[in-house]
Amino acid sequence: MVLYFTGTGNSRFVAERIAKATDDRAEDISIYIKGSKQPVFTADEAYVFVAPCYVSTTARAMTDFIKEASFPKDIRAYFIITAASYMGAAPTTNRRLSAKKGFKYMGTAQVAMPQNYIAHFKMRSEEEIRKTVKEAVPVIDRLSAIIKRKGPLPAAKQIPGEAFFTDLVCALYYPLLMKTKKFRVTDKCISCRKCESLCPYGNISFDGEKPVWGKKCTHCMACINLCPVSAIEYGKGSVGKTRYKGPEKV
Ligand SMILES: Cc1cc2nc3c(=O)[nH]c(=O)nc-3n(C[C@H](O)[C@H](O)[C@H](O)COP(=O)(O)O)c2cc1C
DSSP states (O other), rough: EEEOOOOSSSHHHHHHHHHHTTTTEETHHHHTTTTTSSOHHHHHHOOEEEEEHHHHTEEEEEEHHHHHHHHTTOEEEEEEESSSSOOOHHHHHHHHHHHHHEEEEEEEEEEEOOOTTTTTTTOOOHHHHHHHHHHHHHHHHHHHHHHHHTOOOOOOOOOOOOOOOHHHHHHHHHHHHHHHHTEEEETOOOOOOHHHHHHOOOEEEEEETTTEEOOOOOOHHHHHOOOOOOOOOEEETTTTTOOOOOOOOO
Protein backbone atom coordinates (compact mmCIF):
# COMPACT_ATOMS: atom_id res chain seq x y z
CA MET A 1 0.00 0.00 0.00
CA VAL A 2 1.23 3.47 -0.84
CA LEU A 3 0.27 6.09 1.74
CA TYR A 4 1.01 9.72 0.97
CA PHE A 5 0.71 13.19 2.40
CA THR A 6 0.68 16.17 0.08
CA GLY A 7 0.14 19.90 0.07
CA THR A 8 0.53 20.80 -3.58
CA GLY A 9 0.53 17.45 -5.35
CA ASN A 10 4.22 16.54 -5.70
CA SER A 11 3.98 13.64 -3.29
CA ARG A 12 0.66 12.52 -4.79
CA PHE A 13 2.26 12.46 -8.23
CA VAL A 14 5.12 10.31 -6.95
CA ALA A 15 2.83 8.03 -4.90
CA GLU A 16 0.45 7.40 -7.79
CA ARG A 17 3.28 6.62 -10.18
CA ILE A 18 4.81 4.16 -7.71
CA ALA A 19 1.42 2.56 -7.07
CA LYS A 20 0.82 2.12 -10.78
CA ALA A 21 4.26 0.61 -11.40
CA THR A 22 4.00 -1.78 -8.46
CA ASP A 23 0.35 -2.80 -9.05
CA ASP A 24 -0.57 -1.24 -5.73
CA ARG A 25 -2.99 1.45 -4.59
CA ALA A 26 -2.21 4.96 -3.33
CA GLU A 27 -4.14 6.54 -0.49
CA ASP A 28 -4.08 10.12 0.77
CA ILE A 29 -3.55 10.17 4.55
CA SER A 30 -5.52 13.41 4.87
CA ILE A 31 -8.69 11.31 5.14
CA TYR A 32 -7.26 9.90 8.38
CA ILE A 33 -5.89 13.26 9.56
CA LYS A 34 -9.29 14.86 9.02
CA GLY A 35 -10.76 12.03 11.06
CA SER A 36 -13.13 10.49 8.55
CA LYS A 37 -11.37 7.11 8.68
CA GLN A 38 -9.62 5.16 11.45
CA PRO A 39 -5.89 4.64 10.76
CA VAL A 40 -5.87 0.91 11.32
CA PHE A 41 -4.03 -1.16 8.70
CA THR A 42 -4.22 -4.92 8.80
CA ALA A 43 -2.79 -6.01 5.47
CA ASP A 44 0.52 -7.78 5.88
CA GLU A 45 2.25 -6.21 2.88
CA ALA A 46 4.88 -3.63 2.02
CA TYR A 47 3.97 -0.03 2.88
CA VAL A 48 5.41 2.86 0.92
CA PHE A 49 5.21 6.18 2.74
CA VAL A 50 5.51 9.19 0.44
CA ALA A 51 5.79 12.64 2.00
CA PRO A 52 7.37 16.02 1.42
CA CYS A 53 10.52 17.12 3.17
CA TYR A 54 9.72 19.85 5.70
CA VAL A 55 12.44 21.59 7.71
CA SER A 56 15.13 19.18 6.54
CA THR A 57 13.37 15.93 7.37
CA THR A 58 10.17 13.95 6.77
CA ALA A 59 7.10 16.19 7.19
CA ARG A 60 5.61 15.74 10.64
CA ALA A 61 2.21 15.22 9.05
CA MET A 62 3.52 11.83 7.97
CA THR A 63 5.60 10.90 11.02
CA ASP A 64 2.76 11.87 13.40
CA PHE A 65 0.35 9.82 11.31
CA ILE A 66 2.64 6.76 11.38
CA LYS A 67 3.13 7.12 15.15
CA GLU A 68 -0.62 7.13 15.72
CA ALA A 69 -1.68 4.54 13.16
CA SER A 70 -1.80 0.83 13.77
CA PHE A 71 0.09 -1.52 11.43
CA PRO A 72 0.85 -5.23 11.57
CA LYS A 73 4.29 -5.93 13.09
CA ASP A 74 7.28 -6.51 10.82
CA ILE A 75 5.81 -4.82 7.75
CA ARG A 76 8.36 -3.74 5.16
CA ALA A 77 8.46 0.08 5.21
CA TYR A 78 9.75 2.19 2.32
CA PHE A 79 10.02 5.96 2.58
CA ILE A 80 10.04 8.25 -0.44
CA ILE A 81 10.64 11.93 0.29
CA THR A 82 9.89 14.67 -2.21
CA ALA A 83 12.20 17.62 -1.66
CA ALA A 84 12.96 20.86 -3.46
CA SER A 85 16.65 20.50 -2.72
CA TYR A 86 17.70 18.00 -0.04
CA MET A 87 15.79 15.60 2.22
CA GLY A 88 18.23 16.21 5.11
CA ALA A 89 17.82 13.98 8.13
CA ALA A 90 14.82 12.08 6.73
CA PRO A 91 16.66 8.72 6.52
CA THR A 92 17.57 8.87 10.22
CA THR A 93 14.09 10.07 11.21
CA ASN A 94 12.46 7.25 9.24
CA ARG A 95 14.86 4.55 10.41
CA ARG A 96 14.28 5.49 14.06
CA LEU A 97 10.52 5.65 13.59
CA SER A 98 10.53 2.24 11.90
CA ALA A 99 12.47 0.77 14.83
CA LYS A 100 9.88 2.17 17.28
CA LYS A 101 6.99 0.77 15.24
CA GLY A 102 8.60 -2.62 14.71
CA PHE A 103 8.77 -2.12 10.93
CA LYS A 104 11.37 -3.73 8.72
CA TYR A 105 13.05 -0.56 7.44
CA MET A 106 13.67 -0.80 3.69
CA GLY A 107 15.27 2.62 3.26
CA THR A 108 14.58 6.21 2.33
CA ALA A 109 15.01 7.79 -1.08
CA GLN A 110 14.64 11.35 -2.29
CA VAL A 111 12.80 12.48 -5.38
CA ALA A 112 13.66 16.07 -6.32
CA MET A 113 10.46 17.97 -7.08
CA PRO A 114 9.55 21.65 -7.52
CA GLN A 115 9.62 24.07 -4.60
CA ASN A 116 6.22 24.86 -3.08
CA TYR A 117 7.16 26.87 0.05
CA ILE A 118 5.89 30.11 -1.40
CA ALA A 119 5.73 31.83 2.00
CA HIS A 120 9.52 31.93 2.24
CA PHE A 121 11.24 30.76 -0.93
CA LYS A 122 11.74 31.84 -4.51
CA MET A 123 9.39 29.95 -6.80
CA ARG A 124 10.65 28.21 -9.91
CA SER A 125 9.80 29.19 -13.46
CA GLU A 126 7.45 27.05 -15.53
CA GLU A 127 10.39 25.78 -17.53
CA GLU A 128 12.33 24.79 -14.39
CA ILE A 129 9.22 23.05 -13.03
CA ARG A 130 8.75 21.04 -16.23
CA LYS A 131 12.45 20.05 -16.26
CA THR A 132 12.40 19.00 -12.59
CA VAL A 133 9.30 16.85 -13.04
CA LYS A 134 10.65 15.31 -16.23
CA GLU A 135 13.89 14.41 -14.48
CA ALA A 136 11.99 12.97 -11.52
CA VAL A 137 10.13 10.42 -13.62
CA PRO A 138 13.04 8.00 -14.27
CA VAL A 139 14.05 8.31 -10.61
CA ILE A 140 10.55 7.32 -9.51
CA ASP A 141 10.53 4.45 -11.98
CA ARG A 142 13.90 3.14 -10.72
CA LEU A 143 12.64 3.27 -7.14
CA SER A 144 9.40 1.54 -8.13
CA ALA A 145 11.36 -1.29 -9.74
CA ILE A 146 13.31 -1.82 -6.49
CA ILE A 147 10.09 -1.80 -4.46
CA LYS A 148 8.45 -4.23 -6.86
CA ARG A 149 11.27 -6.73 -6.51
CA LYS A 150 11.11 -6.28 -2.69
CA GLY A 151 14.69 -4.99 -2.49
CA PRO A 152 16.08 -2.40 -0.09
CA LEU A 153 16.49 1.19 -1.30
CA PRO A 154 20.09 2.35 -1.77
CA ALA A 155 21.62 3.57 1.51
CA ALA A 156 21.33 7.34 1.86
CA LYS A 157 24.31 9.26 3.26
CA GLN A 158 23.83 11.20 6.49
CA ILE A 159 26.09 13.92 7.81
CA PRO A 160 27.13 13.17 11.44
CA GLY A 161 25.08 15.27 13.86
CA GLU A 162 22.61 16.24 11.13
CA ALA A 163 19.62 14.52 12.72
CA PHE A 164 20.39 15.97 16.15
CA PHE A 165 20.58 19.49 14.74
CA THR A 166 17.43 18.98 12.62
CA ASP A 167 15.47 17.73 15.65
CA LEU A 168 16.39 20.93 17.48
CA VAL A 169 15.39 23.15 14.57
CA CYS A 170 12.07 21.30 14.13
CA ALA A 171 11.35 21.57 17.85
CA LEU A 172 11.45 25.35 17.42
CA TYR A 173 10.18 25.75 13.88
CA TYR A 174 6.91 23.81 14.16
CA PRO A 175 5.48 25.52 17.25
CA LEU A 176 6.93 28.97 16.66
CA LEU A 177 6.90 29.50 12.92
CA MET A 178 4.19 27.28 11.46
CA LYS A 179 1.52 29.71 12.50
CA THR A 180 -1.56 30.85 10.65
CA LYS A 181 -1.61 34.48 11.80
CA LYS A 182 -0.03 35.68 8.57
CA PHE A 183 -2.54 34.03 6.22
CA ARG A 184 -4.94 36.53 4.75
CA VAL A 185 -7.39 36.73 1.92
CA THR A 186 -7.57 39.63 -0.51
CA ASP A 187 -10.52 41.18 -2.35
CA LYS A 188 -9.93 38.72 -5.19
CA CYS A 189 -11.60 35.96 -3.10
CA ILE A 190 -14.69 34.57 -4.84
CA SER A 191 -15.83 32.49 -1.82
CA CYS A 192 -15.53 29.25 -3.79
CA ARG A 193 -14.42 27.39 -0.61
CA LYS A 194 -11.80 25.43 -2.50
CA CYS A 195 -9.21 26.27 0.18
CA GLU A 196 -11.50 24.71 2.79
CA SER A 197 -11.68 21.38 0.97
CA LEU A 198 -8.03 21.41 -0.06
CA CYS A 199 -6.58 21.86 3.41
CA PRO A 200 -5.31 18.39 4.38
CA TYR A 201 -5.70 19.24 8.06
CA GLY A 202 -9.29 20.51 7.79
CA ASN A 203 -7.97 23.73 9.30
CA ILE A 204 -9.88 26.21 7.15
CA SER A 205 -13.48 27.13 7.83
CA PHE A 206 -15.70 29.85 6.44
CA ASP A 207 -16.84 32.87 8.35
CA GLY A 208 -19.61 34.03 6.07
CA GLU A 209 -17.86 34.48 2.76
CA LYS A 210 -14.20 34.45 3.73
CA PRO A 211 -11.82 31.71 4.88
CA VAL A 212 -10.62 31.61 8.46
CA TRP A 213 -7.54 29.63 9.47
CA GLY A 214 -7.60 27.59 12.67
CA LYS A 215 -4.53 26.73 14.72
CA LYS A 216 -3.73 23.34 13.23
CA CYS A 217 -1.51 24.13 10.26
CA THR A 218 1.59 22.52 8.85
CA HIS A 219 2.35 25.19 6.25
CA CYS A 220 1.71 22.77 3.39
CA MET A 221 0.93 25.76 1.16
CA ALA A 222 -2.04 24.08 -0.55
CA CYS A 223 -4.38 27.00 0.19
CA ILE A 224 -2.08 29.72 -1.18
CA ASN A 225 -0.80 27.84 -4.19
CA LEU A 226 -4.01 26.18 -5.30
CA CYS A 227 -6.49 29.02 -4.76
CA PRO A 228 -8.02 29.38 -8.25
CA VAL A 229 -7.84 33.18 -8.14
CA SER A 230 -4.62 33.60 -6.11
CA ALA A 231 -6.52 35.46 -3.40
CA ILE A 232 -4.51 34.11 -0.46
CA GLU A 233 -1.29 35.66 0.83
CA TYR A 234 1.10 34.87 3.67
CA GLY A 235 2.29 38.16 5.13
CA LYS A 236 4.49 39.76 2.49
CA GLY A 237 6.27 36.49 1.73
CA SER A 238 3.97 35.32 -1.04
CA VAL A 239 3.12 38.67 -2.62
CA GLY A 240 3.89 38.87 -6.33
CA LYS A 241 5.06 35.25 -6.57
CA THR A 242 3.71 32.85 -9.16
CA ARG A 243 1.67 30.10 -7.51
CA TYR A 244 2.82 26.49 -7.84
CA LYS A 245 -0.08 24.47 -9.21
CA GLY A 246 1.48 21.03 -8.80
CA PRO A 247 3.02 18.71 -11.38
CA GLU A 248 1.23 18.03 -14.61
CA LYS A 249 0.61 14.42 -15.53
CA VAL A 250 3.54 13.03 -17.53
C1 LIG B 1 6.82 23.87 5.28
C2 LIG B 1 7.75 23.45 4.17
C3 LIG B 1 9.07 23.12 4.46
C4 LIG B 1 9.92 22.70 3.45
N1 LIG B 1 11.21 22.35 3.78
C5 LIG B 1 12.03 21.86 2.82
C6 LIG B 1 13.35 21.43 3.14
O1 LIG B 1 13.78 21.50 4.29
N2 LIG B 1 14.13 20.94 2.14
C7 LIG B 1 13.68 20.83 0.84
O2 LIG B 1 14.45 20.36 -0.01
N3 LIG B 1 12.42 21.22 0.51
C8 LIG B 1 11.59 21.71 1.46
N4 LIG B 1 10.31 22.11 1.14
C9 LIG B 1 9.82 21.90 -0.25
C10 LIG B 1 8.97 20.64 -0.35
O3 LIG B 1 9.54 19.57 0.34
C11 LIG B 1 8.74 20.20 -1.81
O4 LIG B 1 8.34 21.22 -2.63
C12 LIG B 1 7.74 19.04 -1.81
O5 LIG B 1 7.91 18.30 -2.99
C13 LIG B 1 6.30 19.49 -1.69
O6 LIG B 1 5.48 18.34 -1.74
P1 LIG B 1 3.89 18.35 -1.90
O7 LIG B 1 3.59 19.06 -3.21
O8 LIG B 1 3.53 16.92 -1.95
O9 LIG B 1 3.32 19.06 -0.75
C14 LIG B 1 9.45 22.58 2.11
C15 LIG B 1 8.12 22.92 1.82
C16 LIG B 1 7.28 23.37 2.84
C17 LIG B 1 5.86 23.72 2.50
